Amino acid sequence: MAGLEIKIADGIATLTINNPPQNRLSNELMAGFMDVVRRVNEDRDIRVLLVRADGPNFSFGGDISRWLELGPGEMHDQLAAAIQLFNAFEQLPVPVVAAVQGRCLGGGFELVLRADVIIASEKAVFGHPEQSLGVVTLLGGVQRVAERAGRTRAMRWALTSEHVSAAEMHAAGVITEIALDGYLDDVANTWVARLAKGPTRAHAGHKKMLGAWATGGIEAADELLPAMAEELIQTTDARRGIASAQDALRRGVERPVLKFDGK
Structure with a gap:
């Protein structure tokens, strides 16, 4: 799958985003992601899903390179399909753990917000860049931040597009745990190993x-x-x-x- 790799072992499915240089969520990657969601839904031997990314950053978000070429109907249909896919990911019948390093922005942040457990490296930053493009969070980001951290913080971060540290996200209740630099994979793997043995x-x-x-x-x-x-x-x-x-x-x-x- 273009930009994605999935491995399954001992009840643990590990999905890795690898679409350098920014791990953008391209149309090809989203199509592969749809296949992964379908597979996890159907394979009852999978008991936990770990979502991670290669490279210095988790993801800069959606691939904006063709947005201005899309007609209103095309944009509507593309976003509706993406929201449906993210909702299906959010509703998977197994725990989902996200391991985040570097920048986690836009659609990448909105993807992570659909996980059940979010582990971030201490140097990770999160943000909604959409207002700097003149649009809104397109895949359910602002409302899911509000659910976790309250309306005031959600509105502030959406209005400013500021990069918010892992420490502030943890204090606000948006992410689950912070991993010391160099230990992100260890912490995430401890979580998934425990969940894979659970009910x-x-x-x-x-x-x-x-x-x-x-x-x-x-x-x-x-x-x-x-x-x-x-x-x-x-x-x-x-x-x-x-x-x-x-x-x-x-x-x-x-x-x-x-x-x-x-x-």
């Missing part, structure tokens, strides 16, 4: 509940719980986990840490 179906349930909360609030998320719990309690992972807890309770010992099968 994959339950992780998908938490993603679904938070998605419902984001659009409909606590009540919408609560409505999902009875049916979700009924389904989950029949899974192999849940039955093993509950049986282990019951056994520990009977014997008066601490519950062991389980390695789940994702089923």
Whole structure:
């Protein structure tokens, strides 16, 4: 796939963006990304997805080289397809971890905002350059920053296009963890190894509940719980986990840490 590489091993899918010099999200790359999303959705042996990028920077965002050549209808259709693809990525039934270094801007930032866990190197910076082009964040960026960090910060960063440090993003609750310089891959790999051994179906349930909360609030998320719990309690992972807890309770010992099968 042009600009993308995917490797799958031990339940971990690793997607690497490699489209130098700026890791722009070209049309060819987006087509490959669509194939990756479809594959992760269909392959039940995949239990976590790691998204990373080669080079000094994660991504400068979308490929703007042909924007002025597109007619209004073409621009509409292209963006609608891209938003649909990013939404499908956001709704994948496995945890998604993003590992970010250098500059993470525009569409690259909007892609990362769809991940469940965002690990950034201490020197990483994030930003919305769109207003400097006279447009808005085109793939759902400003509203997802607002969801994580509040309207005030989201509006400030969208209005100014300033580059925001990993430290400020972490303090605002936009990213999950900061990795010391040179340790980004180590921290990200620790996360994905842990998640790959976890209860994959339950992780998908938490993603679904938070998605419902984001659009409909606590009540919408609560409505999902009875049916979700009924389904989950029949899974192999849940039955093993509950049986282990019951056994520990009977014997008066601490519950062991389980390695789940994702089923």
